[in-house]
Amino acid sequence: MGEEKTFKCPKCGNVVKLNDGLGMMWSSFDKSMFYRPKNSFDLNFYDELDKKMIDEVHKFIEESKDVLVADAYYQPYICKKCGKMESKLYFKIYGDDKTYIPKYFCECGNRYKKLTEKEQEHLHCDKCGTEMIKTDILFWD
Ligand SMILES: [Zn+2]
Ligand SMILES: [Zn+2]
Numbered sequence: 001m002g003e004e005k006t007f008k009c010p011k012c013g014n015v016v017k018l019n020d021g022l023g024m025m026w027s028s029f030d031k032s033m034f035y036r037p038k039n040s041f042d043l044n045f046y047d048e049l050d051k052k053m054i055d056e057v058h059k060f061i062e063e064s065k066d067v068l069v070a071d072a073y074y075q076p077y078i079c080k081k082c083g084k085m086e087s088k089l090y091f092k093i094y095g096d097d098k099t100y101i102p103k104y105f106c107e108c109g110n111r112y113k114k115l116t117e118k119e120q121e122h123l124h125c126d127k128c129g130t131e132m133i134k135t136d137i138l139f140w141d
Helices: 031-035 051-063
Strands: 002-008 015-021 068-078 085-094 133-140
Touching: 015 085, 031 051, 051 085
Parallel strands: none
Antiparallel strands: 002 015, 002 133, 015 068, 068 085
C-alpha cells in the first residue's frame, strides 16, 4: 500500500505531492526488473531511474555472485540547498560484500536527502519558505 500526500503553500499556492510506500504493482520487485525491455512495463519504472543508474545497477549485479533486492518503496526526498521535494524509488541491492543504494540529485545539482517522518510534519515551501499545509492523502496500490 502506498500513499500520496498533497501539501499546499498557503502563501503562494505552490503544491507538492509526495508518495511513500509501495503499491501492489511493485510486489514482485527483484533484480529482473532491471533487465526487462522498456516497453514491457505499464508502469513508469524507467522514468524513475535514469540510464546512468540502470547501468550502475547492472554493473553491481554482474559483479556479485549472490544478489538480493530488498526494501523497495517510494521515499520523499528533499534538497537541503534549494528546498525542492520529490518522491523517488528507494531500494537496496545486497551483493556479496557490498550494498547498492540509489543516489538521487536535485535539478540544482545537489544530492537529495531522505525526508524523515518527523521532517514531513513541517515542510516548507521551496518557493517562498512558508510552512506548507497538508491538504489531502490519497491511498493507492
Ligand atoms: Zn510558497
Ligand atoms: Zn536543489
